[in-house]
Amino acid sequence: MLREKYADEIDALLARFPQKKSAVLHLMHLAQNEYGYMSDEAMKEVAEILDLDPTHVMSLAGFYSLYYEEPVGKYVLEVCNDLACALRGADKFVEMASRKLDIPVDGTTNDGLFTLKTVMCLGACDRAPMLQCNLKFYENLDETKFDNMIADLRARAAEGDADPSVVERIFSYIK
Amino acid sequence: MSDQNSVMVSLTIDDKDISVPKGTLVVEAAKLLDTEIPVFCYHPKLESIGACRLCMVEIGLPVIDRATGEKVLEADGSVKLNFGKGQVTSCTTVVSEGMVVRTQTDGVKKTRADMLEFLLTSHPLDCPVCDKGGECPLQDLTMTYGHDTSRMDFQDKIRLDKRVPLGELIVLDKERCIQCARCIRFQDEVADDPVIEFHMRGRRLEIVTFSDPGFDSIWGGNTTDICPVGALTTSDFRFGARPWELNPVASICSHCPVGCNITMDTRREAASGGRRVIKRISPRQNEAVNEIWICDKGRFVHHFADAPDRLTHPLVRRDGRLEPVSWDEALDFVAGKLQQHKAAVAGIAGGRLSNEDYFEFQRLFREGLGSGNIDLAERRLAGGDVVAQVGIASGSNLLDLKKGDAVLVVTANLHEESPVWWLRVKQAADRGANVVVINVCETRLDKHATHVIRYAPGQGLKTVSDLLALARVDTGTTGEGDLAAAATALMEAQNLVVFYGAEGLTYPETDTLARMLANLLLLKQGEGDDAKAHAGRVNNGLIPVWSYANEQGAWDLGIHPAYGPAYKALAEPGLSAADIYAGVDDGSLKALFVMGADPVGDGLMNGRGKLSFLVVQELFMSETAALADVVLPAQSWAEREGTFTSGERRVQRYYPAIPPMGEARPDWQILAQIGERAGLGKPLIAASLAFKELAKAVALYKDMTYQTLSRVEQQWPIISSTEFYYGGTAHINSQGLGQQWAAGAESGVPAPYDLPAEPKPTSVDGFRIVRIPALYMPGTLINHTELLAQRVARPTLYLNPTDAVNFADGEPLAVTVGDETFDVEAAVSDSVPAGLGLLRGVPGARLAGFEPATVTRRPVAELVAAA
Amino acid sequence: MEYVLLRHREIPNLKKLDVYREHGGYEGLKKALSMTQAEVIDLIKASNLRGRGGAGFGTGIKWSFIPKNAPDTYVLINTDESETGTFKDRELIENNPHQVIEGALIAAYAIGSRLVFNYMRGEFMDAAYAFEEALQECRAAGIIGQNILGSDYSVDFYTHYGAGAYICGEETALIESLAGNLGQPWSKPPFPAIEGLYSKPTVVNNTETLANVPMIMVNGPDWFKAMGTPQSPGPKIVCISGHVEKPGNYEVTMGMTYRELLAMAGGMRGGKKFKALLPSGGSGPIVVEDALDAPLTYEGLTPFDSVMGSASLIFMDEDTDMVWATLKVIHFFRHESCGKCTPCREGTFWLERVVERVYYGRGTEADIKLLESITSGMKGKCLCALGEFATSPIVSSIKHFLPEYKAKVAAGMNGKVTRAAAAAVR
Numbered sequence A: 001m002l003r004e005k006y007a008d009e010i011d012a013l014l015a016r017f018p019q020k021k022s023a024v025l026h027l028m029h030l031a032q033n034e035y036g037y038m039s040d041e042a043m044k045e046v047a048e049i050l051d052l053d054p055t056h057v058m059s060l061a062g063f064y065s066l067y068y069e070e071p072v073g074k075y076v077l078e079v080c081n082d083l084a085c086a087l088r089g090a091d092k093f094v095e096m097a098s099r100k101l102d103i104p105v106d107g108t109t110n111d112g113l114f115t116l117k118t119v120m121c122l123g124a125c126d127r128a129p130m131l132q133c134n135l136k137f138y139e140n141l142d143e144t145k146f147d148n149m150i151a152d153l154r155a156r157a158a159e160g161d162a163d164p165s166v167v168e169r170i171f172s173y174i175k
Numbered sequence B: 001m002s003d004q005n006s007v008m009v010s011l012t013i014d015d016k017d018i019s020v021p022k023g024t025l026v027v028e029a030a031k032l033l034d035t036e037i038p039v040f041c042y043h044p045k046l047e048s049i050g051a052c053r054l055c056m057v058e059i060g061l062p063v064i065d066r067a068t069g070e071k072v073l074e075a076d077g078s079v080k081l082n083f084g085k086g087q088v089t090s091c092t093t094v095v096s097e098g099m100v101v102r103t104q105t106d107g108v109k110k111t112r113a114d115m116l117e118f119l120l121t122s123h124p125l126d127c128p129v130c131d132k133g134g135e136c137p138l139q140d141l142t143m144t145y146g147h148d149t150s151r152m153d154f155q156d157k158i159r160l161d162k163r164v165p166l167g168e169l170i171v172l173d174k175e176r177c178i179q180c181a182r183c184i185r186f187q188d189e190v191a192d193d194p195v196i197e198f199h200m201r202g203r204r205l206e207i208v209t210f211s212d213p214g215f216d217s218i219w220g221g222n223t224t225d226i227c228p229v230g231a232l233t234t235s236d237f238r239f240g241a242r243p244w245e246l247n248p249v250a251s252i253c254s255h256c257p258v259g260c261n262i263t264m265d266t267r268r269e270a271a272s273g274g275r276r277v278i279k280r281i282s283p284r285q286n287e288a289v290n291e292i293w294i295c296d297k298g299r300f301v302h303h304f305a306d307a308p309d310r311l312t313h314p315l316v317r318r319d320g321r322l323e324p325v326s327w328d329e330a331l332d333f334v335a336g337k338l339q340q341h342k343a344a345v346a347g348i349a350g351g352r353l354s355n356e357d358y359f360e361f362q363r364l365f366r367e368g369l370g371s372g373n374i375d376l377a378e379r380r381l382a383g384g385d386v387v388a389q390v391g392i393a394s395g396s397n398l399l400d401l402k403k404g405d406a407v408l409v410v411t412a413n414l415h416e417e418s419p420v421w422w423l424r425v426k427q428a429a430d431r432g433a434n435v436v437v438i439n440v441c442e443t444r445l446d447k448h449a450t451h452v453i454r455y456a457p458g459q460g461l462k463t464v465s466d467l468l469a470l471a472r473v474d475t476g477t478t479g480e481g482d483l484a485a486a487a488t489a490l491m492e493a494q495n496l497v498v499f500y501g502a503e504g505l506t507y508p509e510t511d512t513l514a515r516m517l518a519n520l521l522l523l524k525q526g527e528g529d530d531a532k533a534h535a536g537r538v539n540n541g542l543i544p545v546w547s548y549a550n551e552q553g554a555w556d557l558g559i560h561p562a563y564g565p566a567y568k569a570l571a572e573p574g575l576s577a578a579d580i581y582a583g584v585d586d587g588s589l590k591a592l593f594v595m596g597a598d599p600v601g602d603g604l605m606n607g608r609g610k611l612s613f614l615v616v617q618e619l620f621m622s623e624t625a626a627l628a629d630v631v632l633p634a635q636s637w638a639e640r641e642g643t644f645t646s647g648e649r650r651v652q653r654y655y656p657a658i659p660p661m662g663e664a665r666p667d668w669q670i671l672a673q674i675g676e677r678a679g680l681g682k683p684l685i686a687a688s689l690a691f692k693e694l695a696k697a698v699a700l701y702k703d704m705t706y707q708t709l710s711r712v713e714q715q716w717p718i719i720s721s722t723e724f725y726y727g728g729t730a731h732i733n734s735q736g737l738g739q740q741w742a743a744g745a746e747s748g749v750p751a752p753y754d755l756p757a758e759p760k761p762t763s764v765d766g767f768r769i770v771r772i773p774a775l776y777m778p779g780t781l782i783n784h785t786e787l788l789a790q791r792v793a794r795p796t797l798y799l800n801p802t803d804a805v806n807f808a809d810g811e812p813l814a815v816t817v818g819d820e821t822f823d824v825e826a827a828v829s830d831s832v833p834a835g836l837g838l839l840r841g842v843p844g845a846r847l848a849g850f851e852p853a854t855v856t857r858r859p860v861a862e863l864v865a866a867a
Numbered sequence C: 001m002e003y004v005l006l007r008h009r010e011i012p013n014l015k016k017l018d019v020y021r022e023h024g025g026y027e028g029l030k031k032a033l034s035m036t037q038a039e040v041i042d043l044i045k046a047s048n049l050r051g052r053g054g055a056g057f058g059t060g061i062k063w064s065f066i067p068k069n070a071p072d073t074y075v076l077i078n079t080d081e082s083e084t085g086t087f088k089d090r091e092l093i094e095n096n097p098h099q100v101i102e103g104a105l106i107a108a109y110a111i112g113s114r115l116v117f118n119y120m121r122g123e124f125m126d127a128a129y130a131f132e133e134a135l136q137e138c139r140a141a142g143i144i145g146q147n148i149l150g151s152d153y154s155v156d157f158y159t160h161y162g163a164g165a166y167i168c169g170e171e172t173a174l175i176e177s178l179a180g181n182l183g184q185p186w187s188k189p190p191f192p193a194i195e196g197l198y199s200k201p202t203v204v205n206n207t208e209t210l211a212n213v214p215m216i217m218v219n220g221p222d223w224f225k226a227m228g229t230p231q232s233p234g235p236k237i238v239c240i241s242g243h244v245e246k247p248g249n250y251e252v253t254m255g256m257t258y259r260e261l262l263a264m265a266g267g268m269r270g271g272k273k274f275k276a277l278l279p280s281g282g283s284g285p286i287v288v289e290d291a292l293d294a295p296l297t298y299e300g301l302t303p304f305d306s307v308m309g310s311a312s313l314i315f316m317d318e319d320t321d322m323v324w325a326t327l328k329v330i331h332f333f334r335h336e337s338c339g340k341c342t343p344c345r346e347g348t349f350w351l352e353r354v355v356e357r358v359y360y361g362r363g364t365e366a367d368i369k370l371l372e373s374i375t376s377g378m379k380g381k382c383l384c385a386l387g388e389f390a391t392s393p394i395v396s397s398i399k400h401f402l403p404e405y406k407a408k409v410a411a412g413m414n415g416k417v418t419r420a421a422a423a424a425v426r
C-alpha cells in the first residue's frame, strides 16, 4: 500500500498544493512505479488517498500517455520516432530494436523484461536516435549502443536491479 | 430570467434589437428572438465549455475612441464595428451593450455544415435502429444545416462497441457519442456524483465509469435525457420504441413529497396484448419544482403499474375464498356492512392517494358514516398544522436562494428521502447560500453545508432548542461554537428555508420539532419597526419531508383524527391509527376500511384481530388485502386523473396515461359510490368535478380548478420549443405548473407556538440503534421493478469500529430490538458515531428514535450446509 | 558570443548555487525586492521581453493583467516542452536551473504571488534532478521560503510533473492538469490572469522567457533592447534538428537570418541540398528556400505565411519525401489532440487518414482537394491553437509540394507504392 510505504512523501506532497487533487499525477507516477502499471488496485489506491472517485483516476490514466493501463515489461523502451528523430534514422532504429528483441512495437519480450513502444517527441531531437527507458533518456544511439544497453539492463535485472528508479529519486526530493 | 433583470443590455441579432439582462449568453438572447443558434455541448443548466463549435457566430463590437470614450462612427454615420479575427462561440460569449450578432452569414453557415460533417465522419449513422432517432438533435440539425453529401470514406470509419453497460441502468453506445461532455458535466456539476468521465483523448475519447456499482448515482437517468444523440440510453427503454410512436402524458411523480413534474411516454405494446403501457418516464420542466431533473427512482419505478399481478375485479370472500363479483354487488355489500357497524368503523389510508380520494374518504366517514376515526396508516412526521401557518410561502422557488440566504435541514436526509430537494439545496449552496445540517449522523448534504451540527443520540430536540435560544437575538444571548455560528448564519439570512424530517425522533418529538422550527421562522430580525420574521415572506418557510408523495394533501383534506379539511380542529377527535390498530385487536372496532395501505404487511397491525368486517381498496393483493372480506381494485395513478399536493404545498395535476387495469376504478369514485349508498347523494362523474367540490369545501384550495392548475407560462431557461431543440428530451411543460396555497403567515404573522419547557432528552444509555432512510428502500412498488434489484438497499447495520469489536465489515448480524429481530449485514465505518448503530434498508423495522438493541453475529446456515 | 541564457556552456557547474551566485546570481531578485511590484513590472515592460513559448506576448504586459492585491495568485513555469523539434527548456532546467528559478521568483514578487510551480513534462523527470537540487539549495539559503533574502516577502516553489500530453503545454490545459483535472484547455475568456489555477489569477510563462528576466533586472531594459530588433529584442535559443551537420541548441540574438542559423549548425548534412524548413516544430507552416533570408523575429516569416513560434528549426534535405514528413506531423497532432473540440478531434483524425491514403498510394486527386477543404473547416474554428497548428503542415506542404502529392496519387494508381513500402511511418 502506497499510503503506508510512502507516508512521509505523500504527506509532504499533499502539503504542497492548495487543493490535494493536484497531487494526482504525482501519485499515479508513484503507483505505476510500485505496481508496474495502472492496475485497478493502483487506481483505487490513488483515488482513496485523494478522496476522488476512482473513475477520475482511470480517466487520467487513459489521457496521459506515460501511464500504462495494461501490464508492461520491466523495462519500457520508448523510442521517439517523431519527425525530427525520424529524419535522423529513428524509424530504422525502431525496426532494428524490434528485430533484436524479437517483438513487434507494443510487444513485450517473453521473459517480461522489455516492452518496445514508439512515442512522440521527447525533446531530444538533436540526439536522435534516442529512447527513454523507465523515464531515463538514452541518446545518440546506434546498434552497438543499443546492444550494450540491452545487455546492461539484462544484467541489472538478473542482479535484482536495486537502483532507485527515476520516480523514486524524484520522490526523494519531495520529502 | 430569474432575478437578474436589474441591468439590461441592448444588442442586435440579425438586425433585430433586443434587451436582455446583463450576463445573458448570446445563445440565450437569440432564443428570445426565436432565432435558432444550433448547439450540442451547450446546455442551459450546465457551465458552457464551448467544445462542439456548432454555435459559432460573427460578433461585432462597437469601436470606442479611447480618448473620448465615444463610439467611433463610419462615414455613413453608423457605428463602426469591430468583428475581431473570426467567429466566436455564442455559448460562451456574454452579451454587451451595442453588440451586433450575425447568425446567418455564409461563414456561419459554413461552420455549421463543417462541424456537422466532422461529427458525422465518426458517427455510425445507425439512425434506423437508434433510440434517439426522431428526437435526435444530430439528425435534425444535419437536416437543417448539414452538407447533403458525405466526403468521408466509409473505410475510414472506426468501429467501436455499441453496447457498453455503464452499470445495469444506463447503456453506452461508443460509436454514437459526440463527446459533448454534457453527461459528464451533469454528473459532476449538478449531481456531484462524478462517476463517469472521459477516457483516452482525441478521436479515442470515450465515456467510462469505474465506480462500484457502475455509474453509481441516483441521477444517472438524466444523462440519457440530455445526451444529444443516442449514445446513452436507459436499459429499460433501449430498443423499446421509436419516439414518434410514443404518446406523452403529463404526470406527477408519486414517490416523494417533492412532486416532480414528469411525462409518461406510453405506447400500445404487442407483448402486453395490445395494451397501452408506460415505456419511459422523463422529467417535465417546472423550474419551481424539479427544473428538468428527476431521480432514478422516479424514472424507473413505474413498472408496477403494468404488473401482471394487479387486482382487476372486485372480490368478496365466500366460503373463505375471495371471489370475483360485480361492482354493484361489492359496493352494496360494503355499504351495507359499514352502515351496520356505523359507530365502530374506522378508515386507514396510505400516503400517496390523490386529494380527490382523500376528500371523498373523509366525507364518507364523517358525513356518510358519522365516524371521525380516520387516519393515515403510518405517520412518522407531525406538524402539518404548523406547516399550514409557516410553510414555505407561496411563490417561493428554491432556485432563487443564493448568497446571503440560508437553508436549515434538521433530522432529514434529503438525498435519500426527497432527492430533488437535495439537488436544489446543494445548488443553493453552490450559489453561495449558507446550509446548516443538523443530524445524528453523516448525510450527503454535509459536504455542501457551511455548518454541520451533529447531536448525540436523544439530544435532537435539545440541540434545536439550544439553536433557537442562540438565534433569539432579542434576548441578547450570544454564544460561541458551531451552534452559535449556525444560529447567526440563519438569523442573518435574507431568506431562510427550513426542512425537517423524522430521523431519530418519535412522532410526538417531531411535533415539538415543527413548533420549535416555526418559532425560529417567527423570530424577528432587525430593529424596531423594520424587524420582520422570516415566516410569511417569499422564499422563506418550513418544508416537511413527508414520507409519502401526498401526505401534505392528506393533512390539507383532513385525513387526521383531530383535524377536518383545511385544518379545522375537531371538537371530538376520532381515533388515531394507533388507537385503530388497538381497537382491531381488542374488538372495540368492528369494521375497517383500508385504502392504499398495507398495515399488516408493514407490521403496523397484527392481522385482522377481532374485526367483523375488513375492506381493502388496493392495486395488489397485499397482506392486508389477503385477510379482507372485500377487496376493491383501484386504479394506479397512471391510469387516472388527480392531484397531489407537494411538501411545498403546490397542488399539481396528473393525467391518465394508460387504460385502467381490468375493472379497476379510481379510489375517489369507489368511495363516492359507497357514499351514495350511505346516503351522500349522487356520485360525481369526473375527477375535475370531484376537485371542484373539494375546492368549494376546503378554503385553502378555493382558487383552484383543474383549469387553473393546468396553466403554464414561459419558463426560463427555454429548454425546448416546438421548432427548436436546446435542452434534451426533458419535456416542455404545457400541462400545468400547479398552484401553491398561501400559508397562514402570509396574511398575518402568527404568535409563536408554546413549547414544552425544556425538551427532555431521551435516555440513551448503552448501545442504541436508529433507522436511517434509503431511497431504494425495499417495498411493494420497487420490488416490482426488476431493473433496480441491484440497487435496492440491503438490510445493513452501520457501526463505528469501536462497536464492531467482535465482527468485521460485511459479516451477517442479527439485531434485536424488543421482541423483534432483523437480519442485517455489518458495515463498519468511522463516520458512524460510537455507541450508535444505523439501521438501513430493513422494511419491517418500525423504529422511531433511538432504541436499545442487542447485536449478535448470525450463523450463516446456508454456508454451513454448503460446506 | 556572450551567452545570456546558455551561460552554463561557459561557466562550469553553473547549476550549483554558489557558482551561480559568484556569477551575479540572485542579484536580479535582490534588486527586484528593493523595488515596488509596479516598478518591476514596468521595467520588464520597458524591456519589451516577449514570450518565448511561441506566441510572443509581452511578458511585462501579461504580468500587469494580474489584479492588484489579489489574495492568491500563482506563477506557473511552462516546461512542458513537447513540440516536435523543441529541446531548449530542458537544457535550461538541466544546466542553468537557478536562472529560471530566479526569473520565476521575480515574476512571483511582481504579481504578489506566494506560490510558484514549475510544470515539467513527466519525461523530463530524469533531467529535473538538477532543478530539484537547485530548489533545495534555494530553500536552505533562504531564497525560497519565509522572508526570502531577508525581505518581508515569502514564497514557496515546487515542481510538478506532467505525464505525457503535448496539449498540457497550452496554458489553460496546463492549469487544468496541474489542478488534477483532465488536461484539456478551456475556451478563453476567462484568461488565466483573471481566473487561472484554482480560479485564481495566474501567470504562465515559458521557461526561457523567465530565464531572461534576472539579466534584464540587473542590466536594465536598454541592455536587453540593444540585442535583436525593436519588435523582437533580446537573445533567443534556437533548437536546430533534422538534416543538419550539428543539431543542437544555439543561442543567438534575434534578427539573424535562417540561412545564418543553418550555417551555424554546420549546414545541411552530407552536403545535401536544402529542401524545406519547419520553423516552429510541427506547428509552424513549412517554408522553403526563399524564406531562408528572413530574419529570426516574431514577424520575420509573416511574408512567407509562417511564424517564428518557439524557434524549433527542423531542416529537411532534398531526399525528404514531403508527404511522408507531412504524415509524421499530422500523426503527431492526431495523437496529441485532446478531443475536446469537434474540428480538432475529428479534423486531425480525418486528415491523418487522408494523408495516409495518399502516402500509401491509395489516394486520388480529389483527396488533395479534400485535405485543403478539411483544413478550411478547422481554421479559426478550434478551441485552442493545437487544431490550428495541425492544419499548417497540410496547407503549407500542399502549397509548396503539390507535385509530390500528385506523384503519389499517380504512382499509387500505377500500383508502384504499396503499403509495405513505407510501413515504418506509424
Ligand SMILES: Cc1cc2nc3c(=O)[nH]c(=O)nc-3n(C[C@H](O)[C@H](O)[C@H](O)COP(=O)(O)O)c2cc1C
Residues within 6 Å of the ligand: C050, C051, C052, C053, C054, C055, C056, C057, C059, C078, C079, C080, C081, C082, C083, C166, C167, C168, C169, C170, C171, C172, C204, C205, C206, C207, C209, C210, C384, C385, C386
Ligand atoms: C498546443 C500548444 C502547446 C504549447 N506548448 C507549450 C510548451 O510546451 N511550452 C510553452 O512554454 N508554451 C507552450 N504553448 C504556449 C502556451 O500556451 C503559452 O502561450 C506560453 O506558455 C506562455 O508563455 P510565454 O508568454 O512566456 O511564451 C503551447 C501552446 C499550445 C496551443
Ligand code: SF4
Residues within 6 Å of the ligand: B176, B177, B178, B179, B180, B181, B182, B183, B184, B207, B226, B227, B228, B229, B231, B232
Ligand atoms: S455520451 Fe452523450 S452526453 Fe455524453 S459526451 Fe457522449 S454525446 Fe455527450
Ligand code: FES
Residues within 6 Å of the ligand: B038, B039, B040, B041, B042, B049, B050, B051, B052, B053, B054, B055, B056, B089, B090, B091, B092
Ligand atoms: S460550442 Fe457552443 S454549443 Fe457547443
